Amino acid sequence: MLRLFVAVDLPASEQHAVAALCTGVQGARWANPHQLHITLRFMGATPDEELPDIRQHLATVKATSFHLALAGVGVFPATRRPRVLWLGLEPAGPLVRLKHEIDSALARSRSEEPLEERTQFHPHLTLARFPGKSDESLTHFLARHANYRSTEWDVGCFRLYKSILHASGSVHETLAAYPITEICRER
Numbered sequence: 001m002l003r004l005f006v007a008v009d010l011p012a013s014e015q016h017a018v019a020a021l022c023t024g025v026q027g028a029r030w031a032n033p034h035q036l037h038i039t040l041r042f043m044g045a046t047p048d049e050e051l052p053d054i055r056q057h058l059a060t061v062k063a064t065s066f067h068l069a070l071a072g073v074g075v076f077p078a079t080r081r082p083r084v085l086w087l088g089l090e091p092a093g094p095l096v097r098l099k100h101e102i103d104s105a106l107a108r109s110r111s112e113e114p115l116e117e118r119t120q121f122h123p124h125l126t127l128a129r130f131p132g133k134s135d136e137s138l139t140h141f142l143a144r145h146a147n148y149r150s151t152e153w154d155v156g157c158f159r160l161y162k163s164i165l166h167a168s169g170s171v172h173e174t175l176a177a178y179p180i181t182e183i184c185r186e187r
Helices: 012-021 048-058 093-109 136-144
Strands: 002-009 037-046 066-076 084-090 124-129 153-155 157-166 169-179
Touching (some): 002 048, 012 124, 037 093, 037 157, 048 157, 048 169, 066 093, 066 124, 066 136, 093 153
Antiparallel strands (some): 002 037, 002 157, 066 084, 066 153, 084 124, 157 169
16 A cells, blocks of 8 residues: 655745744644645555556646745644644645646546545645644744745646655655646656
8 A cells, every 4th residue: 555645845945944943832743844745635545556547647637837935824723722733825726726636637546526625625834743732832933923924936846745654754755746837847
């Protein structure tokens, strides 16, 4: 079984800027700055034999490039019992449209009905997870970075990843890159 997800990557300059933010919150388990990505679809455990079909259908996704910036911070589900600390993304519209195209392609590859969202998609970049409680350091972090805004970057591709779980955390391996313009390059 393969543990798969589809994501958009951050440019290296934004990875470094975000890594500098990842400190000062009690109980936070910070994301690996070298693996920061914007998950568009987590597929989880997938039989190996489905991979060729998934790759083929993802190659049919039609989208145009767009600009994206990190903007603001927040938590899911609520500040009292946070599970995820995140940075927001603007504008969200192009990312939502790309996710819809990816979901439709994956539904075709798996011969299923198009994915019905159980909850609304909230484009975000996960900074940290909380295995337990946090304290007022989270409230201070949220206030300090409420107006955070990165520079814009061009989104020209999305990637299919395999996630390999280890005791020290997961390691992500690119299985395929899908250009939506000519600016997509292998990393």
